[in-house]
Amino acid sequence: MTGFLFFIAKTTAYRILVVVITVVITLILLGSAMDKLLTDRIRAEVVEATAQDNIQFKTLSQRQAYVNEQIQLKTKDLGLDEPWYSPKRFVNTLFEVLTLNLGRSNFFTSDSGSSNVSDIMIERVPKTVLLFTTSTVIIVVIGLFLGTYMAEKRGSVLDKSVSFVAVVSNSFATFWVGMLMILLFSFTFDIFPARSTPLTSPGDPFYLLDLLYHMMLPLITLVLLSFTVWSFVVRYFVSRVLDEDYIQAKRVMGIPKRKILYSHALKNAAPPVLTGIVTALIASISGSFIVEAVFDWPGVGKLLYDAIIVMDIPLILGSTYVFTLIYVMTMLIADLLYAYFDPRVKVSS
Amino acid sequence: MKTSESASNFNLLIRRILHTKAAIAGFFILIVLAAMTIYALIAVPLESFSQWNDPGFWIDYPKSAAPSWINSLLPETNLPNHMIFGPSDAKTQNSSFGGIPTNSFLYDIDFGYNSFPTDFIIDYCLRYGDIPPVIQVDVTRPDGESFMLYNSPLPSSAISTDSTSSNLTEYCSRTFSTDESIRDNLQAYTGLFHYSPDLSSPQNMIFSELEGQVVLRGNYLFNITYYLFGAEDKVENTKVILGGKVYGLMGTDDLRRDLSIGIFWGAPVALFVGLTAAISSVIIGMLYGLLAGYKGGRYDEALMRVNDLVISLPTFVFLIILSITIGSSIYLITLFLVIFGWSGIARVARSLALQIKNLQYVEASKLMGERDIRIILRHILPQLLPLTFASIALAVPAAILAEATLSFIGLGDPSIPTWGSILHDANTASAAARGLWWWILPPGIMIAAAGISFALIGSAIESVTNPRGGGAQSKVRFT
Numbered sequence: 121m122t123g124f125l126f127f128i129a130k131t132t133a134y135r136i137l138v139v140v141i142t143v144v145i146t147l148i149l150l151g152s153a154m155d156k157l158l159t160d161r162i163r164a165e166v167v168e169a170t171a172q173d174n175i176q177f178k179t180l181s182q183r184q185a186y187v188n189e190q191i192q193l194k195t196k197d198l199g200l201d202e203p204w205y206s207p208k209r210f211v212n213t214l215f216e217v218l219t220l221n222l223g224r225s226n227f228f229t230s231d232s233g234s235s236n237v238s239d240i241m242i243e244r245v246p247k248t249v250l251l252f253t254t255s256t257v258i259i260v261v262i263g264l265f266l267g268t269y270m271a272e273k274r275g276s277v278l279d280k281s282v283s284f285v286a287v288v289s290n291s292f293a294t295f296w297v298g299m300l301m302i303l304l305f306s307f308t309f310d311i312f313p314a315r316s317t318p319l320t321s322p323g324d325p326f327y328l329l330d331l332l333y334h335m336m337l338p339l340i341t342l343v344l345l346s347f348t349v350w351s352f353v354v355r356y357f358v359s360r361v362l363d364e365d366y367i368q369a370k371r372v373m374g375i376p377k378r379k380i381l382y383s384h385a386l387k388n389a390a391p392p393v394l395t396g397i398v399t400a401l402i403a404s405i406s407g408s409f410i411v412e413a414v415f416d417w418p419g420v421g422k423l424l425y426d427a428i429i430v431m432d433i434p435l436i437l438g439s440t441y442v443f444t445l446i447y448v449m450t451m452l453i454a455d456l457l458y459a460y461f462d463p464r465v466k467v468s469s
Numbered sequence: 470m471k472t473s474e475s476a477s478n479f480n481l482l483i484r485r486i487l488h489t490k491a492a493i494a495g496f497f498i499l500i501v502l503a504a505m506t507i508y509a510l511i512a513v514p515l516e517s518f519s520q521w522n523d524p525g526f527w528i529d530y531p532k533s534a535a536p537s538w539i540n541s542l543l544p545e546t547n548l549p550n551h552m553i554f555g556p557s558d559a560k561t562q563n564s565s566f567g568g569i570p571t572n573s574f575l576y577d578i579d580f581g582y583n584s585f586p587t588d589f590i591i592d593y594c595l596r597y598g599d600i601p602p603v604i605q606v607d608v609t610r611p612d613g614e615s616f617m618l619y620n621s622p623l624p625s626s627a628i629s630t631d632s633t634s635s636n637l638t639e640y641c642s643r644t645f646s647t648d649e650s651i652r653d654n655l656q657a658y659t660g661l662f663h664y665s666p667d668l669s670s671p672q673n674m675i676f677s678e679l680e681g682q683v684v685l686r687g688n689y690l691f692n693i694t695y696y697l698f699g700a701e702d703k704v705e706n707t708k709v710i711l712g713g714k715v716y717g718l719m720g721t722d723d724l725r726r727d728l729s730i731g732i733f734w735g736a737p738v739a740l741f742v743g744l745t746a747a748i749s750s751v752i753i754g755m756l757y758g759l760l761a762g763y764k765g766g767r768y769d770e771a772l773m774r775v776n777d778l779v780i781s782l783p784t785f786v787f788l789i790i791l792s793i794t795i796g797s798s799i800y801l802i803t804l805f806l807v808i809f810g811w812s813g814i815a816r817v818a819r820s821l822a823l824q825i826k827n828l829q830y831v832e833a834s835k836l837m838g839e840r841d842i843r844i845i846l847r848h849i850l851p852q853l854l855p856l857t858f859a860s861i862a863l864a865v866p867a868a869i870l871a872e873a874t875l876s877f878i879g880l881g882d883p884s885i886p887t888w889g890s891i892l893h894d895a896n897t898a899s900a901a902a903r904g905l906w907w908w909i910l911p912p913g914i915m916i917a918a919a920g921i922s923f924a925l926i927g928s929a930i931e932s933v934t935n936p937r938g939g940g941a942q943s944k945v946r947f948t
Contacts, residue, residue: 138781146786149794287928291866291920295877296892296913302901303909314902406785410874414896428789428879429897436793440786447783 124459131455135448142444143217150437151204154213157433158200159191166190222438227430228423237438241420245442248419251335252408252446255342256401262347263397267354268381274359286352289345294407298341298414305337312337316415338415346404353396357389364388390461398454405447482855486933495925498918505736518734521726521886528643529553529708530725532587534716536907549582551713556706559693569696576691576709585673585684587712591619591693594641594706598699601625605694606644608675611687616658616675618651619644637701646671646712672712720907722891723898731886732911738799738887739919742872746803747864747923750810755857758815759845762822773819779812788871792880799882802875806868814860818853825849855934862927866920873916888912 409421424439876889
């Protein structure tokens with residue numbers, strides 16, 4: 121048991137390290153852009169404050185000198201006189217990003233009217249997580265059952281057609297399929313709304329229902345695109361296990377087919393299935409982010425899309441950080457599941 | 470002796486691959502794509518490619534027009550074609566109006582469609598002196614009614630800074646059907662109609678029956694008259710453009726761009742990104758993995774730690790940040806894809822190197838004192854050629870998709886049309902909710918077709934060379 125705990129601690133530490141490294145590289149790349157943004161903002165603030173304070177100046181140059189002095193004072197106050205790569209400032213910024221203290225957005229506000237990036241994020245994250253986890257759970261369930269069934273019925277029409285669709289749909293762009301869904305279900309048949317932003321306010325008693333109704337189209341898109349690929353992965357590994365001698369032996373012993381399939385074969389195929397599924401899952405995180413932009417689902421992905429159009433650096437940083445967290449969390453959960461299903465991991469560590 | 474044997478083995482392998490259904494289908498699609506590339510390079514003018522994001526270039530095209538072949542598919546809708554009438558289509562007439570010389574252009578336009586044009590544009594270019602000419606546009610309908618649409622002096626030449634050596638100024642402009650003065654002028658004729666016409670789209674009123682909002686078919690006479698006040702004043706060009714609802718092979722988008730040009734030029738761009746990124750990633754990954762596996766020990770450990778890290782980084786985030794900060798030209802994007810694309814295949818190559826390095830012939834060459842890099846390149850890598858080709862083929866769809874995704878979120882190369890950026894524009898214009906299917910279907914189908922062709926070829930190579938191979942797991946991913 122302690123071995124397993126140690127494994128958990130080690131894996132978690134490694135994944136946290138990945139987050140830190142990602143943010144460090146991001147900050148190195150964005151450093152000068154963010155510096156420029158901060159000094160621009162200080163300049164704007166000072167100019168505005170000078171105008172509001174109604175200080176009288178004799179000449180324009182006097183006013184300019186005053187403004188410059190104020191800017192310098194403020195820059196020093198905030199520690200911006202050092203370049204962004206000075207160790208003190210860099211560590212400071214790193215810590216701020218890691219704690220989601222990302223300053224203010226230039227263009228966007230949260231529903232409550234705050235332009236703090238963290239406030240905006242806190243509103244958006246649950247919706248992204250809701251869409252992503254719901255679709256993942258549905259895909260996993262369909263994938264496991266359909267994949268195992270296909271492994272049993274190898275060479276059947278169902279097996280062949282799902283495998284074919286899997287190869288084909290792997291090349292489909294998620295956003296394109298999303299647009300097709302809108303074309304089909306919103307424009308041609310007016311079943312689901314084209315914009316997935318619910319119209320009721322969050323306080324409304326029917327808000328949750330409305331939200332789920334608006335989530336249907338992005339959800340269907342994600343499930344449709346992935347379930348065949350996942351079934352195909354499950355089928356591949358389960359069918360390899362089914363060929364093993366011990367499974368054949370169980371058949372001879374007269375253990376019911378269904379029990380062999382779902383408890384013996386599936387369980388023994390679990391570690392490679394997990395690896396395969398995680399590869400597919402990780403590829404689908406970006407897809408789920410982008411699908412938000414197609415459907416106007418009010419999550420972080422849609423925010424990132426909008427932030428890129430107007431180049432709102434704090435929001436881009438915030439959204440990509442949230443993406444990194446979701447990404448790393450997914451990998452961590454996969455690691456732990458892998459360890460659970462593969463006893464060797466527990467023993468060796 | 471040995472080389473000829475392996476060569477014939479190789480030929481046999483190729484022949485077996487080419488006989489699989491998947492490979493035949495894959496190569497067929499690939500040939501279509503190659504044909505599109507060649508067509509784009511030869512037949513589509515390079516100008517339209519480089520001017521893709523310059524709205525001025527596309528101004529003479531119709532706005533959001535469907536492909537013209539839908540008229541033959543659905544004859545009863547009979548949507549209007551895009552019509553451009555130049556000076557040569559007009560009957561010119563020089564006369565004078567109260568002593569002022571006039572220059573008229575009469576366009577006799579036969580309009581026999583079931584649906585209104587989307588808009589109309591009057592395009593003109595004049596050269597004139599101190600007193601600006603006046604332009605007047607009248608239209609006489611098939612039922613004899615005549616509307617005065619537009620009457621306005623051109624700006625005085627003093628405003629124009631572009632004066633040539635002579636004291637004449639050249640002035641070119643366009644009057645759109647959305648022009649406010651057209652709406653004001655039409656206001657006077659609303660009484661003729663038995664319904665209240667919508668003045669925000671004047672073309673619907675001009676081309677409508679008086680009884681109801683149905684197209685009045687027949688010959689329309691557009692009369693553009695220029696009142697010229699200077700002896701040397703001259704009309705250089707005048708055009709009438711009736712915006713069609715159908716245009717060309719693939720229609721146009723909201724910015725009037727001919728989508729077929731974007732689709733055709735998208736093919737070489739996608740093939741370039743896909744192939745370059747895939748080939749470079751796989752070669753780098755192969756060498757990296759083989760080096761790690763072959764050398765072993767601490768060397769292996771260090772290389773694989775780096776590899777593990779690169780695999781676990783969120784590529785999507787880095788692609789976004791890199792294109793924002795460093796740049797988003799198509800070459801840079803390809804480079805970014807390679808930076809993260811090599812890591813998956815490196816792991817596979819390493820595990821294979823661990824097996825191969827203990828084979829006798831490798832040990833023998835080592836004993837003979839061959840250098841490591843030479844052993845890897847000459848003895849190990851050739852063994853893995855089928856795997857390399859399969860991996861490259863399977864990596865191409867991933868690279869094409871990654872580039873399309875980046876373009877879709879608005880970080881693609883801004884200077885050229887790509888399938889992803891066409892879909893980005895379609896998404897910002899909410900083309901799907903508006904039912905503009907011709908803007909959405911072709912780029913997505915192209916992305917999918919390009920991906921599928923390589924996926925089919927890759928799986929054919931894999932199934933022939935390594936029947937129990939990786940199957941569904943493609944070893945290279947970019948996002």
